[in-house]
Amino acid sequence: MLSVYTFVFSVVFKARWGGGTGTNSEFALILFAGLIVFNLFAECFTRAPNLILSNVNFVKKVVFPLEILPWAVLGTAVFHAAVSVAVWLAAYCLLYGTPHVTVLCLPLVLFPLCLLAVGCAWILSSLGVYLRDVSQIVGVLNTVLMFVSAVFYPLSALPEPYRKLLLLNPLIPAIEQARNVLFWGVSPDWGLLGVQYALATGIAWLGFAWFQKTRKGFADVL
Numbered sequence: 001m002l003s004v005y006t007f008v009f010s011v012v013f014k015a016r017w018g019g020g021t022g023t024n025s026e027f028a029l030i031l032f033a034g035l036i037v038f039n040l041f042a043e044c045f046t047r048a049p050n051l052i053l054s055n056v057n058f059v060k061k062v063v064f065p066l067e068i069l070p071w072a073v074l075g076t077a078v079f080h081a082a083v084s085v086a087v088w089l090a091a092y093c094l095l096y097g098t099p100h101v102t103v104l105c106l107p108l109v110l111f112p113l114c115l116l117a118v119g120c121a122w123i124l125s126s127l128g129v130y131l132r133d134v135s136q137i138v139g140v141l142n143t144v145l146m147f148v149s150a151v152f153y154p155l156s157a158l159p160e161p162y163r164k165l166l167l168l169n170p171l172i173p174a175i176e177q178a179r180n181v182l183f184w185g186v187s188p189d190w191g192l193l194g195v196q197y198a199l200a201t202g203i204a205w206l207g208f209a210w211f212q213k214t215r216k217g218f219a220d221v222l
Contacts, residue, residue, distance in 0.1 A: 036081055070118045109178050
């Protein structure tokens with residue numbers, strides 16, 4: 001898929017990232033960095049609506065802390081992301097040499113996204129029990145998110161009004177900051193990162209509160 005995306009956007013549509021050399025290999029690495037971040041969130045986002053539905057025995061037959069299921073999905077997503085980062089680093093070393101030291105900041109950049117993913121997973125897994133069509137809606141939303149999260153293009157390529165609107169998408173700061181620390185060697189924007197941590201913590205808390213409030217009716221509905 002990375003090869004397909006690189007061909008379509010860098011060869012067919014002639015997309016380029018400003019400040020770089022404009023080569024296809026550069027485009028592929030920058031695109032790959034964005035996809036790693038997006039897929040980390042998307043894996044939790046798309047699996048969440050069916051989390052409780054696919055583990056009915058945990059609801060009805062055993063005493064099980066259902067709230068840890070989103071963390072299990074996140075663990076899988078983080079493992080996949082770690083493998084992808086290892087592949088990314090290998091490709092960067094092969095093409096450009098030693099990676100920037102700012103790569104070490106990547107966990108700090110991704111942690112608020114993990115909190116956001118878990119918070120959304122708590123909400124969606126609960127809704128999926130009561131509204132079975134949520135998974136269909138989430139599938140469509142996931143595709144929309146991919147194209148409005150600046151995965152395939154730089155945020156700077158958008159006109160100012162659209163840029164301000166898309167910045168409401170919490171995935172964009174995470175993707176932009178991940179690219180900065182991985183490819184461009186730019187340290188994270190600590191102020192923006194603080195806002196991301198505060199927002200992600202708030203959403204995670206609300207998601208957990210919602211899950212705990214609604215879980216009492218799971219056994220009756222299932």
